[in-house]
Amino acid sequence: MSSMTVPKFAAAKQKGRKLAMLTAYDFTWASIVDAAGVDAILVGDTLGMVVQGNSTTLPVTIDEMIYHGKMVVRGTQNALVIVDLPFLSYQISPEQAIANAGRILKETGAAAVKLEGGISQAKTIAALTNADIPVMAHVGFKPQSIRAVGSMGKIQRDEDLLLADAKAAEAAGAFGIVLEMISSPISARITKELQIPTIGIGAGPECDGQVLVLNDMLGLTEGFKPKFLKHYANLHEIVTKSVQNYANDVREGTYPDADHSHQ
Ligand code: KIV
Ligand code: NA
DSSP, X not given: OOSOOHHHHHHTTTTTOXXXXXXXXXXXXHHHHHHHTOSEEXXXXXXXXXXXXXXXXTTOOHHHHHHHHHHHHHHOSSSEEEEXXXXXXXXXXXXXXXXXXXXXXXXXXXXXXXXXXXXXXXXXXXXXXXXXXXXXXXXXXXXXXXXXXXXXSOOBOXXXXXXXXXXXXXXXXXXXXXXXXXXXXXXXXXXXXXXXOEEEESSXXXXXXXXXXXXXXXXXXXXXXXXXXXXXXXXHHHHHHHHHHHHHHHHHTOSSOGXXXXX
16 A cells, blocks of 8 residues: 555645656666655546557546556555556446546556646546546647547646636645646646645646656657757667667677576
8 A cells, every 4th residue: 555645645735845746657667656655646548549559548547557557566565556548438427436536446456636627527526536536637728629629739728617626626625636738827827726646747826736658758769859849858769779789699699698697
């Protein structure tokens, strides 16, 4: 069991402590991210893109989220593990949302789930909360709505709608809320008006916390560089050079040398 809990996570806002969250999708990376000291690890359905190679998050299944959720929980000692509910695992009915979110909590050991929506998902957020399944909401740009909205990552500027969405999620019982691709003054206002922590991605500096896709911030996803993204490393280059050096060594017979061989 992780030492971070949903109530502690939610209380950070009242203490004025910013929350750092990153995604992870497997044991190795979750272990590193957790030991480095984030508050929460999101098993995001972005795994459909960065792990599976799909162009959207839509194909991801509940069984796949559970598979990755288990691996991340095994690697995590301190952070709160939150698992995304994938497309169509919660939209059909609150009952189905409880069944699927319940499977995630029971089968992975994660602490909470996340779903996309505010007003449209208020009933479902309330149903999950009433079943003691902690829910993080997600408003602004919602990647699972890509077919309806037509393009990826557009900045959201409809202040009244965004505030109403965020307030609906809070009123329904969400313990936190992701704000994705929202102009900074609007996410600042939402953050001020909500009691629950706001976790921004492309939503400016005034959110209560931030989240990034691990592969993106480590510079593994070559060619993907939206304005909000900061590369904290260039792992693509480091891994490429390492693999090239290894292959050269093998071909030239310089690896393994005596130091790396058994006599
Ligand atoms: O799936 C994901 O990684 C997410 C974050 C980017 C918020 O939902
Ligand atoms: Na997601």
